Amino acid sequence: MKRKLLGSWEIKKTNTSSGLKKVVISVTSIILGLIFAGLFVLLTGKNPLELYTEIVQSSVGSIYGLSETIVEMIPLALCSLGVSLAFRMQLWNIGAEGQFYMGAFGATYFALFFSGLPKLVLLPLMLLAGLICGGLWALIPALPKAFWNVNETISSLLLNYVAYLWIAYLVYGPWKDPKGNNFPLTKPFSDNGTIPVFGNTRISYALFLMFIIAVILFFILKHSKWGYEIRVSGSSRKAADYAGMSYIKNVLLVMFLSGSISGIAGMAEVSGVLHRLQQTISPGYGYTAILIALLARLNPISILLVSFLMGGLLVGGYSLQTSGFPSSMVSMFQGSILFFVLAGEMFNNYRLVRKKA
Amino acid sequence: MKLSKKISISTLVFVMILTLLLSGCSQSSKPAATSDQGSSQSAGQKIKVAFVYVGPVGDFGYTYAQDQGRKYLESHMKNVETTYVENIPETADCERTFTDLAQKGYNIIFGTSYGYMDYMKDVSKKFPNVVFEHCSGYKTTANLGTYFNRDYQARYLTGMVAGKYTKSNILGFLAPFGTPEVIRNIDAFTLGAQSVNPKVQVKVVWTNSWNDPATEKTAANSLIDAGADVLAMHVDSPSFAQTAQDRGVLAIGHDSDMSKFAPNSILVGDVSNWGPYFVQVVKEVMNKTWKPTQYFGGIKDGGVIDITPFSSKVDKDFQAIVNAKRQDIIDGKFVPFTGPVYDQNGNLKIKDGDKATDEMLLSINWFVKGVVGSIPKS
Numbered sequence: 179m180k181r182k183l184l185g186s187w188e189i190k191k192t193n194t195s196s197g198l199k200k201v202v203i204s205v206t207s208i209i210l211g212l213i214f215a216g217l218f219v220l221l222t223g224k225n226p227l228e229l230y231t232e233i234v235q236s237s238v239g240s241i242y243g244l245s246e247t248i249v250e251m252i253p254l255a256l257c258s259l260g261v262s263l264a265f266r267m268q269l270w271n272i273g274a275e276g277q278f279y280m281g282a283f284g285a286t287y288f289a290l291f292f293s294g295l296p297k298l299v300l301l302p303l304m305l306l307a308g309l310i311c312g313g314l315w316a317l318i319p320a321l322p323k324a325f326w327n328v329n330e331t332i333s334s335l336l337l338n339y340v341a342y343l344w345i346a347y348l349v350y351g352p353w354k355d356p357k358g359n360n361f362p363l364t365k366p367f368s369d370n371g372t373i374p375v376f377g378n379t380r381i382s383y384a385l386f387l388m389f390i391i392a393v394i395l396f397f398i399l400k401h402s403k404w405g406y407e408i409r410v411s412g413s414s415r416k417a418a419d420y421a422g423m424s425y426i427k428n429v430l431l432v433m434f435l436s437g438s439i440s441g442i443a444g445m446a447e448v449s450g451v452l453h454r455l456q457q458t459i460s461p462g463y464g465y466t467a468i469l470i471a472l473l474a475r476l477n478p479i480s481i482l483l484v485s486f487l488m489g490g491l492l493v494g495g496y497s498l499q500t501s502g503f504p505s506s507m508v509s510m511f512q513g514s515i516l517f518f519v520l521a522g523e524m525f526n527n528y529r530l531v532r533k534k535a
Numbered sequence: 536m537k538l539s540k541k542i543s544i545s546t547l548v549f550v551m552i553l554t555l556l557l558s559g560c561s562q563s564s565k566p567a568a569t570s571d572q573g574s575s576q577s578a579g580q581k582i583k584v585a586f587v588y589v590g591p592v593g594d595f596g597y598t599y600a601q602d603q604g605r606k607y608l609e610s611h612m613k614n615v616e617t618t619y620v621e622n623i624p625e626t627a628d629c630e631r632t633f634t635d636l637a638q639k640g641y642n643i644i645f646g647t648s649y650g651y652m653d654y655m656k657d658v659s660k661k662f663p664n665v666v667f668e669h670c671s672g673y674k675t676t677a678n679l680g681t682y683f684n685r686d687y688q689a690r691y692l693t694g695m696v697a698g699k700y701t702k703s704n705i706l707g708f709l710a711p712f713g714t715p716e717v718i719r720n721i722d723a724f725t726l727g728a729q730s731v732n733p734k735v736q737v738k739v740v741w742t743n744s745w746n747d748p749a750t751e752k753t754a755a756n757s758l759i760d761a762g763a764d765v766l767a768m769h770v771d772s773p774s775f776a777q778t779a780q781d782r783g784v785l786a787i788g789h790d791s792d793m794s795k796f797a798p799n800s801i802l803v804g805d806v807s808n809w810g811p812y813f814v815q816v817v818k819e820v821m822n823k824t825w826k827p828t829q830y831f832g833g834i835k836d837g838g839v840i841d842i843t844p845f846s847s848k849v850d851k852d853f854q855a856i857v858n859a860k861r862q863d864i865i866d867g868k869f870v871p872f873t874g875p876v877y878d879q880n881g882n883l884k885i886k887d888g889d890k891a892t893d894e895m896l897l898s899i900n901w902f903v904k905g906v907v908g909s910i911p912k913s
Contacts, residue, residue, distance in 0.1 A: 246631050350713055361714055451627045461624050497635045499620035
């Protein structure tokens with residue numbers, strides 16, 4: 179396919195796209211995105227270089243900043259791994275935020291009502307509860323999708339609000355700390371219900387979970403027969419049916435696993451960072467996770483890297499303000515980077531070439 | 536398959552690097568090094584004061600009022616440098632913001648939302664030489680104090696105006712969350728309205744957010760549809776007043792003077808004026824006399840809470856009645872929560888002649904008789 183552009187240049191479709199080229203394009207896109215965002219900083223009369231320095235300085239420039247970046251990275255990466263699995267099968271699970279909240283709900287149930295159990299029993303129970311609650315929450319949109327082909331994008335998105343309100347009901351109602359002066363918080367988890375942290379940072383051992391899940395997903399997707407099934411079912415249901423793969427079974431299983439990983443993220447957040455359940459436990463991790471999954475092209479390992487970058491951007495964003503930059507700068511940065519990365523996507527499949535005379 | 540092998544090797548390297556970095560983290564003890572900065576300032580040096588806001592300074596309500604206080608502080612004191620951060624959610628993120636500010640050498644840090652409470656408590660322990668002041672909470676430490684104003688005094692007065700000017704005897708109230716602060720304000724507003732109009736009812740709608748102008752507009756419309764002809768609220772923005780004006784009903788402002796947003800609707804409002812308190816705290820810190828207290832200032836304490844000027848729609852005679860009540864509150868002759876006060880189910884909560892204690896006011900979780908709506912609870 180050839181399309182006409184200006185003068186002696188034309189855009190040509192290319193069939194090959196090497197790994198190196200992909201990386202070069204991604205990195206270039208991100209840099210262009212940063213430069214573009216920098217132009218807006220200039221408009222506000224500030225020096226963009228100062229802003230970049232501040233972001234880098236505060237997110238990775240000190241041990242504290244780095245540790246906080248990793249604190250943000252854990253929920254982002256877990257949710258993103260969750261949605262990426264569903265995206266592999268072209269199941270558009272936009273419900274990571276809700277699955278995250280439901281995971282936190284399941285974990286909190288055990289933390290509050292079985293707080294006397296020893297740590298080695300209670301934590302696995304909480305993990306299991308978070309996993310199952312997140313997974314079941316994702317099954318709700320999966321069932322109508324599997325049996326009646328109901329669009330899962332909208333149903334999974336709308337369930338986020340249901341989960342949020344369910345948590346609101348609990349913290350304002352039955353789970354409210356009786357000694358908390360009527361403030362909408364549960365009572366703090368007992369020591370047995372909290373995941374240990376590294377030294378005096380806020381990074382919990384959930385970090386290991388993140389790596390383990392990423393590696394497992396990587397091998398499932400690249401090396402297992404089931405990973406192949408997922409991809410085939412995603413690209414064509416008919417092909418999957420001909421090959422004797424059960425589409426319905428795979429939709430349900432993939433959505434359950436996808437939700438359960440976000441559920442684990444929710445468990446890790448309440449048990450590892452917040453140590454209690456409250457109305458707002460996520461500043462939108464489940465939504466940023468979708469962005470990360472797409473930027474990372476659904477590759478579990480790239481997801482870890484992109485989550486680290488996004489975590490750094492979040493951490494840097496909060497401290498930008500203390501240096502006198504407006505708070506909306508970071509959203510603008512994210513938008514700008516996404517725009518350029520999506521636009522850069524074109525160069526993976528097309529090439530600008532000089533027309534032969 | 537070569538490529539995937541390469542990737543799994545790079546994964547391993549990545550994991551190893553992270554592990555190394557982490558072990559570095561656990562060995563260092565970062566707060567100790569920086570927390571000395573707070574104490575090292577002498578009389579000649581500038582005091583650095585930071586404010587952490589839950590909403591944008593441009594909300595023209597709650598956060599706006601706090602930021603006006605910051606500006607007041609800056610213009611009324613020499614040797615003071617202030618900064619603020621806005622839109623800081625009440626999640627784990629806020630702990631980082633407080634830590635960040637303490638590490639950057641701020642001497643006094645004000646946190647203005649109740650959800651910061653436990654995070655401020657934790658951070659205050661890590662930075663013993665930094666003074667923390669938390670608005671609307673109840674937990675203190677050796678260097679964390681709390682401050683709030685007796686909002687219910689002004690609420691009672693604005694409630695009187697609402698009760699006087701309703702024709703339908705239905706007042707609408709937009710409420711964010713069922714916290715004691717919000718419930719106390721709704722109750723005081725209702726008691727004030729009932730004092731001039733015993734038939735009045737207050738309908739409550741929950742918006743589940745401190746600052747969500749779109750939902751507030753919808754909620755305002757639903758209250759007007761339900762018959763309310765005077766609206767009040769305890770959220771952060773003035774959008775409800777614009778809706779009131781569009782629909783031709785009246786409104787009562789909150790936190791800052793909102794009359795410019797809906798001059799035809801706003802009758803009066805309460806206004807928080809934090810500046811003098813901020814100045815007091817900074818002076819105490821400079822003189823090294825600051826102690827963590829639970830400040831709860833009223834109308835008599837120099838404007839930390841008061842009512843705005845009346846709109847011309849409120850007739851002079853009635854203005855005089857409200858002003859007389861205001862004077863009684865200042866003189867201590869009148870307390871808005873004076874018994875008999877009944878809850879929604881008709882249970883006597885405050886006995887005849889008794890007055891609510893501060894403890895009761897700060898943890899109140901029941902609506903007075905005349906409020907239509909329920910507090911989300913078990």
